[in-house]
Amino acid sequence: MSIPASNGFPFMLSRNAFGRLIHTPADGGPAEEVVPVRAFPIDTESEDISxxxxxxxxxAWISRLDELPPQARDLVRDELARREFMPEILRIVSVDSYVTPTAWTVETSRGEARLALKSEQDIRRISQSKLLISDGHGIHFLIRDLDKLDRASRRMLDRFL
Structure with missing residues (x-):
């Protein structure tokens, strides 16, 4: 699918035969394969994409996804979803020990998961209400809003903070 440059939009987006995203400048410059990368992947999901x-x-730089034509926006969102994997923790089901290393069972936006926490330093505070948890296998889990966690989950988490 090709998204033509229109209304002053400075480039065209398409997919090649291998399904890769292709950028073609509106001025007719050479087309090249591109990968969208968020500048601030946790704080701003639809802004500042390179x-x-x-x-x-x-x-190319995309200040805001909603400035793109709808089809181009869908192409960029699809590509970002393919390359990013950061499940959001919705509930902490259980923790096998309150001393690290420990194993957690969590309910995420992508289903139930088990993660291995090597140390308390694997829990990083991004803001007052956001946490990023890195498990022993290199997968990052996000807690978007601490206040939205249920009471039992919050109590388990507080032992590690």
Whole structure:
């Protein structure tokens, strides 16, 4: 699917035969494969996105996704969803020990998961209400809002904070 440059939109987005995202400048410059990368992946999901070429250099900048034509917006969102994996923790089901290393069973936005917490330092505070938890396998889990966790989950988590 090709999204033509329109209304002053400075580039065209399409997918090649291999399903990769292709950027073509409106001025007719050479097309190249790009990957969308969020500048601030946790705080702003639909703002500040860079289209990065195969050499790692920025090819285009998207200030806000809603400024894109709808089809281009869908292409960028689909591509971001393919490359990003950060389940959101909705509830802490159980913790096998309050001394690290420990194993947690959590309910996430992608289903139930078990994560291995090597130390308390694997829990990082992003803001007053957001936490990023890195498990022993390198997967990052997000707690978007501490206040929205149920009481039992919050009590278990407080032992590690």
């Amino acid at each position: 289209l990065v070429g195969p050499t790692g250099h920025e090819v």
